[in-house]
Amino acid sequence: MTENQETPDRTLGRPRATTHDVLAEIGVELFTRHGYEHVSVQQIADAAGVSRRTFFRYFPTKADLPWGDFAREVERLRGELALVPDDIPLMAAVRHAVVEFNRVPPEAVDQHRARLGLILTEPELIARSLLKFRDWRQVIAEFTARRLNLDPTSFFPELVGEVALSAAVAAYRQWIPSLDTDLSTFIDTAFAAIVDLDRLEQGVAAQLSMRLDTRGRDHRRITGTATIQEMQESQEENADETR
Amino acid sequence: MTENQETPDRTLGRPRATTHDVLAEIGVELFTRHGYEHVSVQQIADAAGVSRRTFFRYFPTKADLPWGDFAREVERLRGELALVPDDIPLMAAVRHAVVEFNRVPPEAVDQHRARLGLILTEPELIARSLLKFRDWRQVIAEFTARRLNLDPTSFFPELVGEVALSAAVAAYRQWIPSLDTDLSTFIDTAFAAIVDLDRLEQGVAAQLSMRLDTRGRDHRRITGTATIQEMQESQEENADETR
DNA sequence: AGACTAAATGACACTGGGTGCCAATGCAAT
DNA sequence: ATTGCATTGGCACCCAGTGTCATTTAGTCT
Structure with a gap:
């Protein structure tokens, strides 16, 4: 493999x-x-x-x-999932595993950013990424299926895989042009936002604390694991900065 | 365009x-x-x-x-979003627009299923789909950004676009091999599941009511708009059918 | 009827990704 | 020195996609 x-x-x-x-x-x-x-x-x-x-x-x-040995990476994700205790709820488990999966050692950050940048920027590579991420998704789906005693190809496991990938990719896209070293925090924030989607939607500019000005490469560091509450608290101070 | x-x-x-x-x-x-x-x-x-x-x-x-005039379809999605009253909460608005967007006239169902089937099955077409869906996602992101007064390229709008696409694609994949005519119901169920992800995760085999056996083409019809509650209620009768 | 115009087609050559095939190469073991 | 063998390199080939230009097929104008 x-x-x-x-x-x-x-x-x-x-x-x-x-x-x-x-x-x-x-x-x-x-x-x-x-x-x-x-x-x-x-x-x-x-x-x-x-x-x-x-x-x-x-x-x-x-x-x-640009993908390196991605099959090995997928296995690493599988390993992270296997490490999560059974008493952790499904989405929390997935979230934790994906966050851990995306811890990049400091010396590899630049290389990783360059490769991810290419993958999510160059059209031909964007296209190919879906074929690569398919395996990644499937690992999440299999984990979900095992947890819930379902067929991995049934609706809910596939949905969880799809959503987890969404979170990761959205986080990647924000992380890449940033100057921030810590990718895993972006991932965690993305999962937090998804789980609370319906609570965030009401005129809450919560995500502003994670916003970055791509052109200016100005990014606000998120310290530790951001919670929705923390994100909401920083809402007012940023509310009028949008163009 | x-x-x-x-x-x-x-x-x-x-x-x-x-x-x-x-x-x-x-x-x-x-x-x-x-x-x-x-x-x-x-x-x-x-x-x-x-x-x-x-x-x-x-x-x-x-x-x-297989994509037909997809640019026009993307504009149709934009139109559906524009039709949603402002007082409908963001995710509900997106959900409604995407559901309406995916209403397929009965005479076009077979063709639509064939094309979507190709797009989500053939590797080369899977790859290209991401380039097509990029525009689709961006429409959602722009809508979200306008609603929340944010930059469309900032984190939250992109995440919403990503998640909405997830829901749609997961629904497509279940709908394609089914015998069901009504695609929009699948879409609606997917959004329902996502919004309630954290509530569904606790050992609830809720999604079984939407499960289908791909090989046997056996699919249970969902009548009307499925709610999470309805999905959960059908949990026991299906719980032991997984392989 | 015949010349003119314009949009579309078809033919050709060329680039670049990817594959199948087979002979040549370089190192190690004998 | 010879043999074994994994790997390389060269070549021919298929296919997707592009640039160029002559040719076709109409309608229109005189």
Whole structure:
């Protein structure tokens, strides 16, 4: 399931000429600099000192480059879910697992932001993301189904998977252009907002505390786990800042 | 924004050799029969008695075929939202508009099911769907932003758009393999479930009333607008039917 | 009737992603 | 030195999509 191991035995046959990591790094670099569609696989292969044909032996698609070993990540999500005690209610469990899943080690923040930025910005990558996130969603759906003793393909589990992904993606989009290091807080806030959607809807500009001016890269840090109450409390001070 | 009108003046120049509708119908037919990736644009063009080059003058992409005039549909959604009175709370307004948006005239049900089925089943079309639905989401986000006097690109409006799309897609997926005619009911139930996510999560197999056995095409009709209470009431009778 | 105009088509060449096939390569073990 | 073998590289090929331009098919004007 996860990507082919980079070093299984490495004793027989011709040695590898590159690695997934090298190709991915070169690809992301070029995509970021020139835009996804203005970079050809040929250019990436050349930069890696490898033939075009060999590139496609490492990545099935140009669009796979920014995703790293996503199958492994999906398994990590499954692991996070498995770690949540059974007595935690479903949505709280999902929320907690997804938040933990999105803890990015400080040294990996820049790389992660660059890759997510590409994935959620470049049209071709936006398109492919749905195929990747499908597996992610399914893990949530399976967890939900197991918890409620339902078929994973039935309505409610699929809905929970879909909604969880919504929260994550909405959080990603706000986090990417921000200067904030802590992605998991954004995720947590998104889940909080969803669970309280119907209570937030009444003229409450609650989410303003998480708003950011994308152009100015001005972002207000949220300290700790934001609750809906905290968000609502900061409503007045920001209410008139909208254009 | 919407697709080029089929009959603007039609008096000068060489007459058209085909129409969007004809190409779309042929395409959907072939995709359904042989699978999306096993049908080439050449085959579709041949079947329509038109050159490959001409096909691309009607549709920018092979993947656009099942979408009809989606830009117009997005405008229809915008219209539905505009029709909702201001005193209806945000989520209720969105819910109502999306439900109305998804009312399919009886004679169009089969076609709509076929197209949605392709869009949510064929990997390449799944991928492209995100680019299409992006505009759809944005309409919801703009509505939300206007209601709350926020920037449409800020967190909460984007989240609402994302969540609304989640509800719709989850409903689509259940509706497609069902024998049920009424799509809008599925949509309504999905929104109901989302708004009450935190109340549903406690071991309640509420959604069983909407469950369907995809293989057997056995679906229980939901009469009228399902409420969470109604869903919960049918919990016991179905609780042991899960595999 | 014949020339003119304009919109649309069709043909061709080209780029780029992705695949199948097979010979060549480089290292290790013998 | 030879053999085994995983990997590479080259080549041909298919398909989606684009740019260019000549050609077709009408209606219209004289």
